[in-house]
Amino acid sequence: MSDDERDRLLAAAVGLREQGRQEEARDRLVELAARLPDDAEVAYQTAWAHDVLGLEADAVPHYQRALKATGPAGPTGLSEADRRGALLGLGSTFRTLGRYEEAVATLRGAVAEFPDDGALRTFLAMALYNTGDHHESARLLLRLLAATSEDPSVQRYRRAIEHYAEDLDATE
Template identity: 75%
Template sequence: MGHDHDEHEKQDRDARLAEAVAMRGRGDREEARERLVALAARYPEDTEIAYQTAWAHDVLGLETEAVPHYERALAGGGTGDGGLDADDRRGALLGLGSTYRCLGRYEDAVALLTGAVEEFPDDGSLRTFLAMALYNTGRHHESTSLLLRLLAATSEDPSVRQYRRAIDHYAGDLDAIG
């Protein structure tokens, strides 16, 4: 009985999660949130459900309520630790960092997003949100430098591309003369 029961339980969990996510996709955000809250209560260790529940609160502007779900989603670590896959982990880090920032928890946002950028160095959105959080903590030089480096590395604007090396150089020392 044990194996069949576990398999049925997993199918039930997967179906309920997929239904709630589809519901949110159709615009039934409040009902999706309620279903995800119930699922999160039933599966408190499930990082994927925690992430989806955090997101469901976030899209409704319920940032404070989203935080514990984001934190639970990230507590599992990476995929090998029973945690989120890389894409969901990246999304949860961005979501929680942004949420901390919206709540005025700027130092928490900087700490979390700094670690996220180290973990996902190629993700420009994480660097952008880190730059905003750095600005909020008064670290304007670091914030501007980060954004200039990101602009130099990713812009397709021909006039920016033409000055890419100079922009990148000056991003290192904005107070330099000459």
């Protein structure tokens, strides 16, 4: 398959998803992924198409293939934005499937790679909550709130929020 044909087929499938024609998009992407099993972008879009339809278990191998094909120190295959999306998608999908430890591991790695991404930190906090690590979950969310909130009352107490985020059991 030529690069032009690949690009045309991928764009058409993504366009179908964006038009709300998720089933048709998924069918086309599954077919394209079978023809291009080492294409990270096709694998990512195929995973996304499954997630949109609530087919999380079917999305996992596509996310894994997309991420295996491209890594922080490996060959390029996904843009930085798509890599972030694939990591968030895989971590969130693991959480949805009740695979909490895998969700935490995936999202911890993603946060280490993209430390300024608030969505990754938020999904990590949710996965930590699911594993029973409520203290770490609350700490992450309080830090994120203090750093990103534009609410004047939150900003007024930012230092206190940051302090208590480190030790929620502190009394002073």
